[in-house]
Amino acid sequence: MRRRHLAAGVLASLIATAIVVPLAVAAPSTSDPITWHACPDGLALECATLTVPRDHRAPDGPTIEVAVSRLKAADPARRRGVLLLNPGGPSVPGLDLPLTIAATAPRELTDSYDLIGFDPRGVGRSTPVHCQLTPEQLDPTKLFPYPAPDGDIAASVAYSRQVAEQCGRHHGDLLPHITANTARDMDLIRTALGEQKISYLGVSYGSYLGAVYTTLFPERSDRIVLDSVFDPNKIWREGWRDWGPAPEERFDEFADWLAGRHAEYGLGATRRAVRDTYLGLAAQLDARPVPMPGNSFRAATRYGLYSDRAFDGTAKLWQAVKRGETPPGPGGKLPFGAPLWAIVCGDAGWPDNVALHQVQVHVDRLRHPITNGLPSNIWPCAFWPAKPAELVMKITDNGPSNVLLTQNLRDPATPHSGAVAMRAALGERARLVTVDQGGHGVYPHTGNACATVTATTFLVRGDLPKRDVWCPR
Template identity: 55%
Template structure:
């Protein structure tokens, strides 16, 4: 085991030299971009063994200063269309400064996709991200998690053990080589922030300007990462409660934030006891979480759902289906990066404690996942995030982010040390840079990526 760990670490830390770039670009059949594939080892411990193809896209600039790799987060988010998404929201100076490079991370899209063979019923969001029963019981969740872990390896057991953050970072360096670049710049959000930090720790000499947005907590992966959702959702719920109280004459959810909170618990309890039109208490919890997740623009839609339930009207709940490869890669990354506890009783105790401390999410952040029944152990330790390297990483973060709370960005800032700076915006929701319209935060990020203006110290911006 010791030899495996040492070997894998050496492979990760040794940068691949910028040899001859042989990438062939052709028009993408489905996107107004250029497409290419980069061949990488399935298992970096056996570099001459089985290969997989990573699907890469490019939006070329006229006179770029370099390349900007992009990742949308997840884990499991596909990234081939990221150059188009960034082009729509980025200032022209940024688009002109870089060739924008998207890619489907291994396991997703057109990069050796994996699957857990999920049935439509198994993709129900109340099950997939493991909401316990209304009273906190996790027996049904444990049965589900055990079955999903089994199905994942029945369908993609040859690929899944190699779907890790470290291997994805190594794939990024193979992309760098294929592009003929000595260094890469990078913009990644949510899980993409952690992926970028892993790359910068493995390949510091190849790291140019890195902007990590909505920063995932690199400590206590992945159980602790999810546990952060509990207090994060509570904090973000307060934003909605203040908004809903101000709009009480329209929606009737309560004239004070405290009354809005009481309405939420009354509605979930009502649906826990007697679902209406198939809508359960946990489904309302899911819809509330999703309504809090991103910008305040989601608040009216969430308020209308609550209002309809309160008035006994039919509720048309929006669905958020997830594709097989996205879900399977989510579990691959989270179960292969670190070993999870296999003690079911421990999860039960954690859920009961968490639902008391953070009742809005009813214990979901602490619930059991397929990782508790994952049939293989990680074959290398998680990459240690370090400050080894130049000062070239900017973190951008909303103060009230329910998905990646501020505490994670602060932890990442501490681990990266003087190599990084933290730019915060006094805003709520998941997604900060180029997302919330915070001019101060956006300017700091763009000045860094385009002009290399590294903040002298951490920056705090007011609300958008």
């Protein structure tokens, strides 16, 4: 398990966040049936809209809308229920996710379940939070904030203050009511579908959301798969700080791959040489104000670590930079921004000590140069206008043994240590499947036979392994 490193004296400055179990708030016993219709934008699914309380603890108060989609089980005779899906992010829309899962999952799974997607509250078509961000404010290197090339965070502080003020001005009434209420929205989806229980597959942030749901509603949780698991003890800032050591370990795997193809790419014949190439190219780009500064190059490389399939594209990006070309950055508009902040700032308190962030950024740049201070940089959460309505959810072992965790050993976004922590929190409710590979995301996309068979057998037949599982590459 990786150890979190902090500069001397910094740990004492962190703001402690209390941990409580929020009120479950039972879903209504009856609900109007869902009215399905054609999905927008030609999406080949059925869609519907549910009206839910903005705050489930005040069910007679203001309401918002949640968009839901469905892909029916391919074999009605074998249908056993619904599988609710969440792609993570936080804040990635999930309306089209049934199509993505159906394209990669074993037929046994799609025969057995109606696949149910939804845009979580504040996201996509579900009463979206937008904060009136400008195109410049949607720069990916600001949404996931890199410091200046020398580590200074003054620009990040100014950006964070500005967008926090915008979010409070435009969405202050919704901002405190996200993850725990999203889990309650999920239970209203279950009720509207006429199901006694729901099964669930959630990735990354979706792993935490699923753990919140099954902690709140253990008796309504059927078979739960949490993939690429976020550490429930690090919601949220300390989880981002794992983006120092975790990408370093995954980068070494990429560097070994690239060194083995030195004749093809010419970017270094050893792990050390590849690392030197990366740091050198980033430093060269830091001197260019536009169109691709070093931080965009760093961001593109970090995203390239999410999948082995991205290695070739990342190597070609490096080659282009080495030739003096200025290829595009990691993409323009990412599926994040304001909804991301609504979740991670609304769930937990963040330290507002600017000096603390600056010190930690300098330490990160020395210890983890691949991400150059990103993990500890300041976010709008430091100036967030709305305090969390409920404190951080404590994940507990209070239900049947019905949770399977699937986790890559070298994940650059949600490290293996987070899955170990979630396994400990869920206790005998859960089993952990560890896959000896890198990248972000296991089931059903990577095709690892061991993990795929284990997860599919659990979802379709209910066979939870008797003990934790180790899957070779």
